[in-house]
Amino acid sequence: MALNHASVRVEAREGVLRIGSEAYPLRGITRVGQRKLVPRKGAAWKRFFVRTLISLFLGVILINVWGGAWTIALIGVLALLTWQLVSALGTPPIFGLAIATAGVQHDAVWGTDRAEINQLAIEVTKAVGQPETAQMIYNVHHAVQGDLNLVYQEGNGNIGVANHGGIGDNVAGG
Numbered sequence: 550m551a552l553n554h555a556s557v558r559v560e561a562r563e564g565v566l567r568i569g570s571e572a573y574p575l576r577g578i579t580r581v582g583q584r585k586l587v588p589r590k591g592a593a594w595k596r597f598f599v600r601t602l603i604s605l606f607l608g609v610i611l612i613n614v615w616g617g618a619w620t621i622a623l624i625g626v627l628a629l630l631t632w633q634l635v636s637a638l639g640t641p642p643i644f645g646l647a648i649a650t651a652g653v654q655h656d657a658v659w660g661t662d663r664a665e666i667n668q669l670a671i672e673v674t675k676a677v678g679q680p681e682t683a684q685m686i687y688n689v690h691h692a693v694q695g696d697l698n699l700v701y702q703e704g705n706g707n708i709g710v711a712n713h714g715g716i717g718d719n720v721a722g723g
Contacts, residue, residue, distance in 0.1 A: 575680035
């Protein structure tokens, strides 16, 4: 699945952390962490094999009953299933900056560049350590934008769903 990337500006000044249009008071941030969501490639393979077997079974029946015109339809369905598998296998892992405020976790930024999110977490942690004097501007160039509704497997083995537009207050996971 192709992910839409965009640049997101993260800025800390005057005691406030701004991520896109969202704002978090630096004194209210209780935790800064990271998240990694990995696509469920095993589930994609399983779905591919099940759908392929069903398509072949029904395709052979339709070809035997109504003739060879269904051969083209079967080839088209198999091509579509193969395209969906390749697309699912090509989906990269995404990394997130998690900010906790008053016990509520906000997954503030998602991106495909792990080093970029690591550096952002370091910069935000520095800003939280000195909330009144913090001056920071950081651009996340590989931020994931768009409406994501993908099933990922989190690092601890739990299954979660990431519903996110790239910035702002959204909790992923199950």
